[in-house]
Structures are given as structure tokens and as C-alpha cells.
Amino acid sequence: MIEHLTDDLGVVLRRDLVAAGVDDNAIKRLMRGGVLVRLRHGVYALTSLWSAASERQRHLMLARGVMTLYGDDVALSHTSAALAYGAPDWQVPTDLVHLTDLFAAGERTQARVRHHRGTCRVPDLTRMHGHWITSPARTALDSASILDRDAAVCVLDWFLRQRLTTTEELSMVVAGRHAWADHLGLTLKVDHARDGSDSVGETRTRLILGDLGLPAPVLQLEVYDVDGRLAGIVDFAWPEHGVVVEFDGEEKYHRYRRPGETIEQMVLREKRREDRIRELTGWVVIRISWADLRNPTALRARLERHLRPAAA
Template sequence: MMKPLPPEHPMLAPVQLRRDLIADGYTDRAIARLVDAKVLKKLRHGAYVAHDAWEALDHEGRHGLTARAVVKAGKTDLVLSHVSSLPDWGAPMWGLDLSVVHVTRTDHKAGRREAGVKQHRGLLMPDDTTARNGVRITSPERTLIELTTMADLEQCLVVWNHFVHKKLTTIDRVNSRYRALSTGPRSSMEHWPDTLTTELLLRLADGRIETVGESRTQCLFWKQRLPKPVPQYEMRDADGNFLGRVDFAWPEHKVFLEFDGRVKYEKYLREGETAADAVIREKRREERICERTGWRCIRITWADLAYPERTAMRIRNFLFASTATA
């Protein structure tokens, strides 16, 4: 289970509402001057935060902070849901639309949409929500199921794999909650869009897959109908000595694939090592594996994922050329 954010994290910076600032003696003109001076940052109408905290956050963290402002200013109890629960779970948000904060009402009244906010009406059972980092958010299972109503397969798979890899939930638990929602009272899902992709994600999600790049590569394999590889495959020599783990492998073809993402190298940098040093070290590791096993390696990058048909043809040709020459 991932640890909550430390109290000093900028996403947890206190949100100050206009009414509170006015009560403390500030006028609207004074508040505007603080915004102009970059002391305060206006998150949305009537909500502010320290400008330095805002500047310290990435796009995902800023969404999480804005979501807190929505909850604090809400006239009813709100739970952060859908994509807006993801920052507090530390989940990747690749490709997702973060222009709107999503919340679910707890009073079962009809949801409404205002500028930058979508209120959902949903039947939240006790196990569907949890407190995290000082706010109430949807549980991992509820979050993953909700995500399928608003994101495509590739975007969802990135998040589903992360949740399962980080042991925030299991596929069995998600499946159990999904079946309960599907077969329970009609009010449980009557206001949800179609969730057909959930069935597919229950089959595709794999906790062995560790990164956004690997998840997107997995999605490419499925969409392009390539042979299914083994993720995080352990490579050993003829004597059984461990040589390393590779991202994906097709043992029947004696081929492995490595996703070449910069984040991967930054994550495993050794002391005093540059990203270029890590690339060279990784290349030597692959060469050693190939020399000692007789396998072949294919590498793909972020750029390759932008051309799935072309990349799939390259992989397919590599796999079956390997078989033909074996």
C-alpha cells in the first residue's frame, strides 16, 4: 500500500476561501494585490492557495489541489471521484482530461455541472470511499470502475496496471465490486455511461507491468493482435544463472522487448551516474543477455508508440524472422 503524502507536500497546501480571507480582514482589493504579487494563486472562483505551492506542482498535482478547493467550497458533502481521486492515489494520469474536477455527492441528489466541476450522482456504499491525505476519495475499486466510463482503453490500462502493481487493489476485488454494481439495485449504475471496457480491462490488467510506457506497449500488443508476451521475464543462462529481467519476452521465439523510456533510466541511476551512463550500461546488459542466451532484443521508444501499426509490423517481422532462422 502506498503511503499518504507528507504534510509538507505542496498538493496539501491550505486552500483559503474568499469568505475566510474577508473574515480575517482582507478586502477584495487586497486579495487581488496578493494575487498580482504572486503571493496567492487563484485556484477557482473564491478559492486561493500560496503561489509557491502551485508553482511546485506538476499538471497532475495542480488538478489534485484544485479538487481540494472544490471540496472545501462545496455546499454539500463531496467525494473526489473518477480522475480526481487519482492524484491522492499517486496514480499516473497519462492522456486523461484534467480540465474538469469530478466529485460525487453523498446526498444522492441530482448532480450538476458548473465551470470546471462535474458533480456526479451515485450510490456510494461504505466501502466505496476512504479518507486519504485529508479528503474523502473513492476507493481503488470504485475509482477504476468509474474511470472506464470516461477514458479510453489505453488510458485506463495505464491506471489499472498501476493500482494492481502497487497492490492498492487486486483484479479479484475490482471484479467483485463491478459484479455487485452490475447486479445490484438499478440505482447503483443507472446514471453511469456504458462500461463495456471494464470487462476487457479485467482480462488485460497485469500487476507485473510497472510503468506507463510498458502499459501503453501492452495495449499496442493487444490492439495490433500481436502474440501475447510474458511481462518482466527473468533471463537466465544455460547454467541457470540470473542475467536480468526484461520488460516483455516471447520465449517461443527467443525474443525479448525493452521499452526505452527516459524515466526508466532516471529511476535506476546509480550514484554519480548520468542518464547517458545508464543508457550505455543498459545497452551492455542487453548485449550480455543476447550473447549468453542466443536470444534477440528489440527496443521501442515513446516515438514508436505514436505509430502503432508501423511499430507492430516491425515487431511481428522481428518475431517471425527469428522463428524462421532458429
């Protein structure tokens, strides 16, 4: 078997297979036998791992192979770098691996790779898995430059939440690339980014609230009891109106589950937290979900009943 020739993601290059005595005819037999799958010219993966992988994981497998194939002439960049850091993949295309050529090669797309030409300074690069990758701030901005607004802000918010960059650093880097064609659009996307959204759903909720013309909420407001103990943190709050909005997404119920806790136990604990917040504040707690985000008009009507004085 050839598992010992693959890396931790199950990826292997043709040149490494040939060097180990597995010639092209043997590679073809391994593909026909369902052992290997070809990702692109010169890059293969174990079929068992590829078949079980998500679209995100498959992209990272292809990216790993491409980076190994190209070596230190390129840096993983844009959305490929963002996914490698762990950023969300909502509305992020995964069909092409994005590279920035470090020696001013031309822009082109071939063999499932998008080659970008851009100047990379020392602060713009770091190392990951033995390869060059653009720095967090550069990655966040490069990704935002090729994504639609909402997906771009989701990525920017994630980098801020992970403390991999700051709004000040993002603004500084954007100011330094004022001559780039995407400067204005990118500046607007950065202006929408906030440190305080804990998920894609929360970022999208915040953007939709702004698009609807509703007043800006306080993000991640901490609520304390009379003894000064933290009773809970709410996603969105309008203290002047006594209104709280909590976004219910599957990610939240997995992220905040305690070791050994079932989903049912977590939901009950979340309900007790919500009841405690109502008891302490007397505020209205409104829960919304992805379905609400797909119907902004109905969402606005639902919220304006409580926020009408400020929204008028």
C-alpha cells in the same frame, strides 16, 4: 504575508482569508500584486507555487481547495482521486475536479467541478488529507469508466502494479455494478488490464501488440545466470521465439537510476544488462520507443520478422 494561512500545497480558501482579517479588497490587491491567483470561486493559491506547478499539480491544488470548501458531503473520485493516489496522467483531462456526492445530489458541472451521483458503500471510501476519497478499486474503475480505452488501462495497470487492488477485486466490483450504463465497456477495459506493466509506455505497447494481432508476450520475465543469480528482468518476452522487447521511455531511466548515478552511467549499466541477457539466452533484444508506438504498421513489420510463425 499570507503564507502561514495556506496549506502545504499553497492553497487557501476565501473564508479563511476573511476570518484572518484579509477582506475582499485586500484579496484583490494580493491578486493584482501577483501574490495570489484565483482557482475558482472561493479558492485561491500562492501565485509562486501555481506558476511553477505542472498541470497535474495544478489539478491537485484545485482538488484540495474544492474538498476543503465542500467538506464531508462529498468524496474525491474518478480521475481526481486517481491522480491523488499517484496514478499516471497520460491522456487524463485535468480541467475539472471530480467529486461523488455522498447524499445523492444531482449530476452537474459547475465552477470547474464535475459532481457525480453514485452509491458509495463503506468499502468504497477512505480518508486522505482529512477528506473522503473513493477507495483504490472504486477509483480505478470510476476513472476507467470515463476514459478512453488506452488511458483507462494505463490507470488500471498502475493500481494493480502498486498492489492497491487486484484483478479479482476489480472484477468483483464490476460485477456488482452490472446495472450501470457503462458496465459492458468497463468490463472490456478491465479485461485488458494486467499486473506486469511498469509504465504507461509498457501498457500502451502491450495494447498495441494485441491490436496488431501479435501473440501475447510474457510480462516482466526474469532471466537468471547459470548460478541462479538474477541477470535481469525484461519487459516483454516470447521465449518460444527467442525474442525480447524492451520499451525505452524517459520514465524508466529516472525510475531505475541509483542514488548518485548519472543518466550516462545508468544507460551504460542498462547496456551491460542487455548484453548479459543476450549472452545467457541467445535471444534477439529489440528496443522500441514512443516513436514506434506512433507507427504501429512499421512496428508490426519489424516484430513479425521474428514472430512470423506464431503470427501467421
